[in-house]
Amino acid sequence: MASQGNSGNNKREDFKKYLNDLGVIDALTNVLANLYRLEIRPTDPLDYIRTHMTETVIEREELKMLKANYDSMMSQIQEMEEENMQLAKTIKELENYGEELSKSKSETDDNNVGTE
Numbered sequence: 001m002a003s004q005g006n007s008g009n010n011k012r013e014d015f016k017k018y019l020n021d022l023g024v025i026d027a028l029t030n031v032l033a034n035l036y037r038l039e040i041r042p043t044d045p046l047d048y049i050r051t052h053m054t055e056t057v058i059e060r061e062e063l064k065m066l067k068a069n070y071d072s073m074m075s076q077i078q079e080m081e082e083e084n085m086q087l088a089k090t091i092k093e094l095e096n097y098g099e100e101l102s103k104s105k106s107e108t109d110d111n112n113v114g115t116e
Helices: 002-022 024-037 045-115
Strands: none
Touching: 002 024, 024 045
């Protein structure tokens, strides 16, 4: 019998942890606190709770979508930054190549002047 009592307590604790991890406890607490703070309380408090819990769920889903969009945008920004760094490196290499080409041409012109 004692093991069933422990099992029941563990299940209860697991369920509490589950609800807490999902933010259900905080959301419900906030809705109940807001209901208590109302000057004029609704005649159907369960309807108030349902309505405001639904709003909380909708807001949470919107936040998830916004976070997904943000993460996607940050990934794209990171890719663009890497591409920009690669392009800057290529530009620098081309500038160096252009300088070497100019020096080479200048040296060739100087050598040609002496032979004429």
